[in-house]
Amino acid sequence: MQRIESMRTTQMTTRSRAEKIGQAQVVLTEVLSKIARPGYFGVATLTVHLQDGHVQQVKVMTEKQIKV
Numbered sequence: 776m777q778r779i780e781s782m783r784t785t786q787m788t789t790r791s792r793a794e795k796i797g798q799a800q801v802v803l804t805e806v807l808s809k810i811a812r813p814g815y816f817g818v819a820t821l822t823v824h825l826q827d828g829h830v831q832q833v834k835v836m837t838e839k840q841i842k843v
Contacts, residue, residue: 795830799823802833809837816840 803821810819817839824832 792829799830799833802835806835806837816842 799821806819806821809815810817817837819838820834820836822834822836823830824834
């Protein structure tokens, strides 16, 4: 019985990991769609925090330079 419970936990962890990776990919796509265009000058930083191979947090920072 313990073996089956262990397998369920592994499957849930894998699904959760896949969902978090998917979320990180969506964030990257959104950031690129906002900044990868003519007239944008600046910096975009996407930071993915991991713990033991698991995505814990995704941070996005953008800085736009305004030409004077």
